[in-house]
Amino acid sequence: MSSEPLLRVENLTTQFFTETGTVRAVDGISFEIREGEIVGLVGESGAGKSVASMSLLRLVENPGEIVGGEITYKGETIVGFEEGPDGERRERDDMLSNEEIRTRIRGNEIAVIFQDPMESLNPVFTVGGQLREFIELNRGLSEGEAKTVAIDMLREVGIPDPEQRYEEYPHQFSGGMRQRVLIAMALACEPSLIIADEPTTALDVTVEGQIIDLVDELQAKYGTSFLWVTHDLGVVAEICDRVNVMYLGEIVEQAPVDELFYDTKHPYTDALLNSIPRPDRTVDELEAIEGVMPEAIDPPSGCRFHPRCPDARAVCKRVHPDAKRVADADGEPHRAACVKHDVFDVGYDESPPLEGAAGTDRAAAGDVDEPESIAPNPASDESGGEGHE
Amino acid sequence: MAVSESQYESGREPASEDEESVEARVGWRYTVARIKRDTTARWGLYIVTVVLFVAVYAVVDSNLSRLTFGVASDYTFAQLLPIFDHPTHIPPPGEGTQHMPPYFPLAEQSWNPLPAGGTIEHPLGTDHTGRDYFTRIVYGTQVSVFVGLVSTFIGLTGGTIIGAVAGYYGGRVDDILMRLVETVYAIPPLILIIVFTVFVGGANIWYAVLGVGIAFIPVFARIIRSRVLSIREMDYIEAARAAGVKDRNIIMRHVVPNSFAPVLVYATLQIGVTILIVAGLSFLGYGAQPPTPDWGQMLNISHGYMHSNVWLSIWPGIAIMITIMGFNLFGDGLQDALDPRIED
Numbered sequence: 001m002s003s004e005p006l007l008r009v010e011n012l013t014t015q016f017f018t019e020t021g022t023v024r025a026v027d028g029i030s031f032e033i034r035e036g037e038i039v040g041l042v043g044e045s046g047a048g049k050s051v052a053s054m055s056l057l058r059l060v061e062n063p064g065e066i067v068g069g070e071i072t073y074k075g076e077t078i079v080g081f082e083e084g085p086d087g088e089r090r091e092r093d094d095m096l097s098n099e100e101i102r103t104r105i106r107g108n109e110i111a112v113i114f115q116d117p118m119e120s121l122n123p124v125f126t127v128g129g130q131l132r133e134f135i136e137l138n139r140g141l142s143e144g145e146a147k148t149v150a151i152d153m154l155r156e157v158g159i160p161d162p163e164q165r166y167e168e169y170p171h172q173f174s175g176g177m178r179q180r181v182l183i184a185m186a187l188a189c190e191p192s193l194i195i196a197d198e199p200t201t202a203l204d205v206t207v208e209g210q211i212i213d214l215v216d217e218l219q220a221k222y223g224t225s226f227l228w229v230t231h232d233l234g235v236v237a238e239i240c241d242r243v244n245v246m247y248l249g250e251i252v253e254q255a256p257v258d259e260l261f262y263d264t265k266h267p268y269t270d271a272l273l274n275s276i277p278r279p280d281r282t283v284d285e286l287e288a289i290e291g292v293m294p295e296a297i298d299p300p301s302g303c304r305f306h307p308r309c310p311d312a313r314a315v316c317k318r319v320h321p322d323a324k325r326v327a328d329a330d331g332e333p334h335r336a337a338c339v340k341h342d343v344f345d346v347g348y349d350e351s352p353p354l355e356g357a358a359g360t361d362r363a364a365a366g367d368v369d370e371p372e373s374i375a376p377n378p379a380s381d382e383s384g385g386e387g388h389e
Numbered sequence: 390m391a392v393s394e395s396q397y398e399s400g401r402e403p404a405s406e407d408e409e410s411v412e413a414r415v416g417w418r419y420t421v422a423r424i425k426r427d428t429t430a431r432w433g434l435y436i437v438t439v440v441l442f443v444a445v446y447a448v449v450d451s452n453l454s455r456l457t458f459g460v461a462s463d464y465t466f467a468q469l470l471p472i473f474d475h476p477t478h479i480p481p482p483g484e485g486t487q488h489m490p491p492y493f494p495l496a497e498q499s500w501n502p503l504p505a506g507g508t509i510e511h512p513l514g515t516d517h518t519g520r521d522y523f524t525r526i527v528y529g530t531q532v533s534v535f536v537g538l539v540s541t542f543i544g545l546t547g548g549t550i551i552g553a554v555a556g557y558y559g560g561r562v563d564d565i566l567m568r569l570v571e572t573v574y575a576i577p578p579l580i581l582i583i584v585f586t587v588f589v590g591g592a593n594i595w596y597a598v599l600g601v602g603i604a605f606i607p608v609f610a611r612i613i614r615s616r617v618l619s620i621r622e623m624d625y626i627e628a629a630r631a632a633g634v635k636d637r638n639i640i641m642r643h644v645v646p647n648s649f650a651p652v653l654v655y656a657t658l659q660i661g662v663t664i665l666i667v668a669g670l671s672f673l674g675y676g677a678q679p680p681t682p683d684w685g686q687m688l689n690i691s692h693g694y695m696h697s698n699v700w701l702s703i704w705p706g707i708a709i710m711i712t713i714m715g716f717n718l719f720g721d722g723l724q725d726a727l728d729p730r731i732e733d
Contacts, residue, residue, distance in 0.1 A: 057631055062560055106633030114631075119624040124646045133642075134632055185632075 004075065005032040006225050007056070007193060012069035012079070014048075014055045023297045025051040027249035028069065030323075033193060038219060038226040040236040040257070042272075043246035044293050049229045052246070053195045055079070056227070057110055058101055074192070078105065107138045111186035115198040117178035121170035127181055128154070128166030131188065138189040153184040158214060176207035180214065187218060193225045200235060212239055233276055237261060242332070245269050248304045249296050251323055252337045259329035265336035267311045303339065306354070311340055315351035319344070423726035430722015436715025443527055444534040513704050516691070522701065525682040526708050532683045533712060536598050536676075537664040543602025544663075545656050548609020553640050553648065555610070556617030567614065574607035578666065586675050594667075594683070597676040601663050612655055616648035623647075650727050657720035661713035668709055684709050 014026040026048045033039045041049050055066050058078065068089070071078040078101065080092035096105065114120045122130060131150040135141060141149065147166075154162035157180040170178060179199060186194050196215070200208040216239060219226060228240055236243055236257065243260045245253040245268065253266040264270045274287040291308045294300055300307050306316035316339060323335040324343050339348045424430045513522040555566040573581070582600035589596050620626065621644060629639050670676035671685030679686065684705040691701035 059627070059630055102633045102635070104633075106631055108633065112628065112631040114624045114628055116624050120628045122625045122629075122643050122647065125642075138633065182628075185628075 005034045006037075006074065007033040007227075008070075008072045009052075009056070010070045010072075012052065012055055012066070012071060014051050014060055014064060014066050016064040018063055018297075021297045023295075024249050024299065025064065025296055026055060027296075027299075028322075029244075029246070029249070029251045030069075031244050031251060031254060033225050033227055035192070035225055036219075036223045037241045038228055038239055040240035040243040041227060041229045041246060042231065042233060042236055042243060044231060046248075046293055046296070047246040048249040048296065049231075049246055050197055053112075053197055053227060053229050056195060057106055057112070058098070059106075073105070073109065107134070107191070108189050109191050110193045110195060111189065111191040113179075113182050113186045113194060113196045113199045116202045117175050117182055117199075118202065120182050121173075121178060123170055126167055126169055127173060128168075131166075131181065131185055134185055135188050149188065150184075153188050154181070156187070157181070157184040157218070159184075175203055176210065179203060179207075179211055183211070183214065183218070187222065187224070190222065191224065193227065195227045195229065197229045198231070199228075201230070201232070208235070215239065233272060245272070248293060248299055250304060250337065251335075252305065253335065254323055255334040255336075256329050256332045259327075259332070259334050263327065263329070263334070265326050265334060265341065266305075266338045267309045267340075268305045271308075271310070303337070311338075312354045313348055313351040314354060315339060315346055315348050317354065319346045420723070420726045424719075424722050427722045427725060429718050430726065433715050433718025433720070433722050436711060437719050440530055440534060440712050440715055444531040446527075513700065516687075516694075516701060522704060525687065526684070526704055529682045529684045529687060529705065529708060530712070532594070532677055532681060533664045533668065533709070536594065536601075536667040536683075537660040537716070540598045540601035540605070540663045540667070541656050541660045543599065544605030544609050544659065545652065547602065547606040548611075549613050549645060549649075549652065551606065552610035552613030553617050553645050556614040557621050557636070557640050557644055559618075559621075563614075567610075570607040570610045573604070574611075578604040579669065582666070582670060583673070583675055586670075592675045592678060594671075594677040594681065597667055597670045601666055601670075605659060605663070608659075609652060609655070612652050613645075613648055616651060617644055620644055620647045654720055654724040654727060657723055658717060661716035661720070664716070665709065665713055 009032065010030045011028045012026055012030070013024070013028050016023040016025055029048075029052060031039065031041075041053065043049050051060065051064065054060055056071060056073075056078065058066065060066060066079050068081055070080050072080075076096060077092060077094045078096060080095045081089050082092045084090040121127060125133075128147070128150055131153065132143070132146045135149050135153075136143060136146040139146070139149075151162045151166055154166065159165055159177060159180055165173075170181075173181065182199075199215075200211050203211060212235065215226070218224070226239075228236070230236060240257050242256050243254070244251045245260070245266065247268050253260065253264070253269045255263075255265070260269065261273070264273060268289075271287070271289045274283075275289055277286060289308055294304070294307065300317075302315075302317040302320050303309070303312070304320075306312040309316065319339050321337040321339045321344055323337040324341070325333040326336045326341040326343055327334040338344075339346050424434060513526065516522055516525065551566050551570060555563040555570075578601070581604050582597065585600040585603065586592060586596040589599075626639060626643055629643055634642075667676050668683070668685030668688070671683045672689045674686075674689065677683030677686045679690070687705040688702060691698075691705070694701055
């Protein structure tokens, strides 16, 4: 890759310490966002997408905590850990303070567009007032200047008659209009990165289309990078440059968007693609993914997808794969976390298929005992020693 | 998957009839309109307005306050009214020769039979020292309203801050604050206030007001907290945090305004309750001190003269009753008016 990316996330781990145990919501994910790029973060509900994106702003709420990994933004350390003299993990000195994060990063450098436009605006203040306050706060403008900017931004995101609508309350706006206001708010301080957390999920498809076109247009104009969090692969295909697919707190596949759709390397992504209607394929019936995603509090052994995976073999229960480069597309790495690829070399081809692999729940799959899994074996040692690329 | 043409929505979607009427059911102007339509609320509003007017009048009119504090029986109600031809100079208390000692033993009562009232000079008669009872009742309005408003304001402010902070931060902050608040809540208010006034320096209306305010912090804190717990999960709070807004500003600008409606209603009802409690305190001798005319304190004094003139006990009671009824009716009406789910 050419230069330092805008945002680099390495091995980010965010956990929730609950009374019933530790929920490993985000379990060592790595990705990067370059300037002017729209990067998708895709996964089922509960895969850890939102927690991952909120971790970027250090906005994980109690009892959640970022416990490991490194987030670097424009050369500054948002999250970083080191080993202290007593061997304890501690925060690195160059990590930005909470105050710096709040005043410099949030809003100014990294903005967020939330999922539900109906609830993202305060009902007791006018739309314009909220937008103006936000601009005043982050850009240090006077009230009059901020108002001018606010009205310009409203016009920019395609709100007709912005002077008049400036004075109106959120309940006088439709869902699509409110999402436009939120986009205006996110863009108002000209951040370098916008985290869009399922911004179109609450909208109907026509409005969704309009919003995506708007984002595309504005992205071209301002050159802002986006992290687009969604569960909709259709939206991903429409808008993203590169895609990360998450499953149970891990990134299982990472590739440029065309590569992901036309040369899928992970069975989970395959299953996702088979479960949605696609314009380039005609099928009689869509295939749903069997079962439900297990709890992140007690993830399955080995590959976390193996209880639901149609390609699962005995080895999948033992070996936990990290995402490895399995192919290249125009110089971009295509990473996948599936041992069926040759780079892993853990004996997938020789391993017997799991009995009734796909469709059985995790408990049942756990009952299928393999002689190898009892005795310590080289394969599992190897998996333990495996690091990230 | 997006539609090919980027056709923006038209500016103003015609909201459906239903939606509009629900949306229209919030807002200040609508609240006032609903109160006007509701008969009981309207009467509450009338009573509260009159009471407030009388209270303000008692502050502005210096003649009234002289009459109230003056002790001679010939300072009469009629002197207040310009239609009667009276010497306009009213000597302040302490001047002149005719006034009576501020206190005289019960045994001497027969010396000054308490006028029963019904005259233009003393519509409600005079008290045991010969002061016009009507003016004292009127002046008492000021004390009661002041007491009700100030102590409710103290409770409301303290409760809002504590409740909002506890609810917003949660966790240990919440635990500590709410356990403290519950400790106060566990003590019967009257006992708490009496102990408080004695502890801080004795019977004084200011201490009583402060004590009542503190005693009612827990109630407000609990109401606010329960609202904040749901408000803080709203996306706009998260959005404000993601935009780098300070916690203090989030609480003041986003959390409190959205949690305030139920507390406002409760505060209106609470004004009546505090008036009653302070009247009780004054009756017990821990509130307003003579010669300040307070209804509770007037009740306290007058009960020694019940055989001479039972009306001296009845008038302050009626005044308290009307005032509290006004605030309660108004509070109930406000509650209905602020709740968009209740149809007219």
